[in-house]
Amino acid sequence: xxxxxxxxxxxxxxxxxxxxxxxxxxxxxxxxxxxxxxxxxxxxxxxxxxxxxxxxxxxxxxxxxxxxxxxxxxxxxxxxxxxxxxxxxxxxxxxxxxxxxxxxxxxxxxxxxxxxxxxxxxxxxxxxxxxxxxxxxxxxxxxxxxxxxxxxxxxxxxxxxxxxxxxxxxxxxxx
Numbered sequence: 001x002x003x004x005x006x007x008x009x010x011x012x013x014x015x016x017x018x019x020x021x022x023x024x025x026x027x028x029x030x031x032x033x034x035x036x037x038x039x040x041x042x043x044x045x046x047x048x049x050x051x052x053x054x055x056x057x058x059x060x061x062x063x064x065x066x067x068x069x070x071x072x073x074x075x076x077x078x079x080x081x082x083x084x085x086x087x088x089x090x091x092x093x094x095x096x097x098x099x100x101x102x103x104x105x106x107x108x109x110x111x112x113x114x115x116x117x118x119x120x121x122x123x124x125x126x127x128x129x130x131x132x133x134x135x136x137x138x139x140x141x142x143x144x145x146x147x148x149x150x151x152x153x154x155x156x157x158x159x160x161x162x163x164x165x166x167x168x169x170x171x172x173x174x175x
Contacts (some may be wrong), residue, residue, distance in 0.1 A: 003130035006140075009048040009079040009089075013040045017071045028067035033093070033108065034058070036075055041089040041112040044077035048087055049116035049126040056086060059111040059146060067107055072096040074104070080111075080136070081143035085123035087114045088143045111146065 013036065021032045038055060045053040067073060077091045093108035118124045131140040148165040151157035160166075 001125070001127045003128045004048055004079075005130055005132055006078040006080065006136045007132065009044045009077075011040050011044040011047065011075075011077045013043075013075045015073045015075070017067060017069050017073060019069060022069045025066070026069045028069075028071070028073070030063060033063075033067070033073075034061065034110075036073070037061075037077075037091045037093065037108075037110045038112065040075040040077040041091050041110070042114060044079055044089050045087040045112075045114040045116070048079040048082060048129070049124075051116040051118070051124055051126065053087065053114040053116050054121075055112060056115045057113040057150065059088075059113055059150065061108070061110040063108055065105075065107045067093075067095055078136070079129055080131075080139035082126050082129050083147065084125055085116050086147075087116060087126065088112070088146070089114065090139055113150075 015036055017028045021028055023029045042053055042055065072095065074094045074096065075091055076094070077089050079087055080090050081088045089112045091110045091112065092106060094104040094106050097103040116124050116126045129140060131137045145165045145168060148157060148162035152159050152162055
């Protein structure tokens with residue numbers, strides 16, 4: 001199966017924070033942002049796999065700063081790595097200065113994992129990812145460690161078998 005570049009899965013969504021999207025502090029409700037990120041990431045995973053995908057995990061969400069009502073929110077999702085049937089997707093969230101400028105500020109990010117499935121809902125093999133930029137390479141490399149950590153936490157892998165993860169903490173040990 002031919003590898004695909006992360007740019008082929010790029011998905012950009014833009015939303016306006018309306019009053020019904022906010023909490024009692026007039027900031028975007030975290031659950032609404034999670035919903036937007038999940039949709040954006042799912043489209044990115046679908047573009048990579050050309051298959052139906054299901055959300056397997058939300059590996060990390062960083063709510064770095066609140067997003068005020070009336071903000072223009074842009075979500076950008078790209079596939080960072082694909083394993084057999086699972087796909088890791090990064091979502092970066094930006095707001096625009098809505099007072100006349102188009103300056104963008106990164107406010108949040110998340111890492112989602114999806115599984116590509118066939119018409120019966122069974123996992124199906126997908127193409128690998130071939131990163132191009134420095135950021136894509138960094139995210140691609142880190143995906144294996146994140147997967148190993150997830151497998152350890154779920155009891156599906158023994159810590160001593162997670163060589164890439166161990167190397168992060170014990171670089172002097174020969175593995």
